[in-house]
Amino acid sequence: MKKYDLVLQEFKKYYKHLSEEELFIKDLNKREIAIVPFENDIMIRHMSFNDLKSLKEYIEKNTPLHLYYSSAYYKEPHATDMNVKGWExxxxxxxxxxxxxxxxxxxxxDKWICRNCNFQGIGHAPENCPNCGEKKIESISWICENCLNIAKEEVFKLIDEYLIPDFGVKIGEIEICFSGHRGYHIHVLSENFKKLSSDGRREIVDYVKGIGLEPRLHGFKIGSNGSIIGPDPKDPGWKGRIARVFYEYINKCTLEELEKVIGKKAEIIIKNREKILEDIMSNPSSWTRLKKVGIGNIVKIINIAIRDILCNIDERVTIDIKRLIRYPNSLHGKTGLKVCRLSYNDLEKFDPLKDSIVFRSGEIKIYVKEIPKIRIGDYEIGPIKDKEIEVPKSLGIYLLCKGVAELLS
Ligand SMILES: [Zn+2]
Ligand SMILES: [Zn+2]
Structure with a gap:
């Protein structure tokens, strides 16, 4: 395991110099701690530490390839039986x-290959092989600046559009972590959500993903003379959101786009666009001009218009109330990048491919099997195939961790 000699040595150095304060997490003594060691891929779970000093001593001695802590608080975090652990x-x-x-x-x-029939493709990996139907897809995926920017926008959307206005979360209760690889974790450290069951958390997921959302039930009614009564953009929650996305969509769409959604009735909207928009924004909001368009068509438009405002989150993480999460300021074993803890105000300026680098000095020689164009810090490289190169240590370790390069000399 030559690859890991250097990586292990560098990880060890990193953890040696890490201060105890950087390992701070809320209520450490109630959390389960887990590591994946360098020697094998078997996770060591159910550890607990009473203070930062003992945790720091442990990871200095047992350099982790991955380091995790439980999102849960337990009475006995070291108990191996989940029933004895005492979930709090x-x-x-x-x-x-x-x-x-x-x-x-x-x-x-990104590339993928079916391990059953060797069928290959590029881009997002399908769940089942389109050739043989098996679920044996192995994907080789990379992060790029664009992917990470879009992920960042998703974080802002979740916080600005949902957590703060609709769930009353305060900025100070939000902690954001760059995962060290492909995205972000948003932690809400609030007593208000702490005891929430998995089902309760699923309700929140459904809410921010718009699952089961029926726009018609959010403020639409037929008035006595057949006119349409609709939600006000200033309404809280989904009511106001629906009115706002409808407004924005109508404001921007072309006749052709709208015709694809509601057919000939699109003309009515485009002809009276300015007045319709003015009415929706007026106080009180009025939807009467849309009578001839009909609620059915309005709902069709809303279902298209809300797509951009729904959150793209991995629901499994939110509903799992015993999840092991990457430890802030630990290193991600698949990249060598740091799991960076950020406040809401840090996020805008944060450059995940630069600010998460820890191995800043020196160069190493590696053999690269195959990589697309990538950037680490200010260094851009690729695409490369079958080549020996000298690269900055940060990039070299990144490629070694990704398993696409071998250390030379
Ligand atoms: Zn196949
Ligand atoms: Zn990308």
Whole structure:
């Protein structure tokens, strides 16, 4: 395992110099700690530490390839029997993973292969092989700037559009972590959500993903003279959101686009567009001009218009109340990048492919099997196939961790 000699050595150095404060998490003594060691891929779970000093000592001695802690708080976090552990609550966590967002650039940097029949493709990997139907797809996926920017926008959307206005979460209760690889974790550390069951958390997921949403039930009614009464953009929750996305869509759409959604009735809207928009924004909001368009068509438009405002999150993470989550300021074993803890105000300026780099000095020689165009820090490289190169240590370790390069000399 030559590859890991250097990576292990660098990880070890990193953890040696990490301060105890950087390992701070809320109520450490109630959390389960887990690591994946370098020696094998078998996770060591059910550890607990009473203070930062003992945790720091442990990871200095046992350099982790991956380091995790439980989103849950337990009475006895070291107990191996989940029933004995004594679940006391859990942070509310959202996972925004660029891997789950269908970005356009995936065809430029992602590949997949079916391990059953060797059928190959580029871009987002399908769940089943289109050739043989088996679920034995192995994907080689990469993160690029575009993927990570889109992931960042998703984080802002979740917080600005839902968590703060609709769920009353305060900015100070939100902690954002760059995962060190493909996305962000949003932790809500609030007593208000701590005891929430898995089902309760699923309701929140459905709410921010718009699952089961019936726009018609959000403020639409037929008035006595057959006119349409609709929601006000200033209404809280989904009511106001529906009015706002409808407004924005109508404001921007072309006749052709709208015709694809509601056919000939599109003309009525485009002809009276300015007045319709003015009415929706007036106080009180009025939808009467849309009488001839009909509620059915309005709902069709809304169902198209809301797509951009729904959150692209991995629901499994949120509903799992015993999840193990990457430890802030630990290193991601598949990239060597740091799991960066950010406040809401840090996020805008944060450059995940630069600010998460820890191995800043020196160069190493590697053999690269195959990589697309990638950037780490200010260094851009690729596409490359079958080549020996000298690269900055950060990039070299990244490629070694990804398993696409071998260390030379
Ligand atoms: Zn196949
Ligand atoms: Zn990308």
């Amino acid at each position: 609550g859990a942070d509310l966590i959202f996972d925004v993973d660029a891997d789950h967002i269908p970005t356009n650039c995936k065809v430029d940097h």
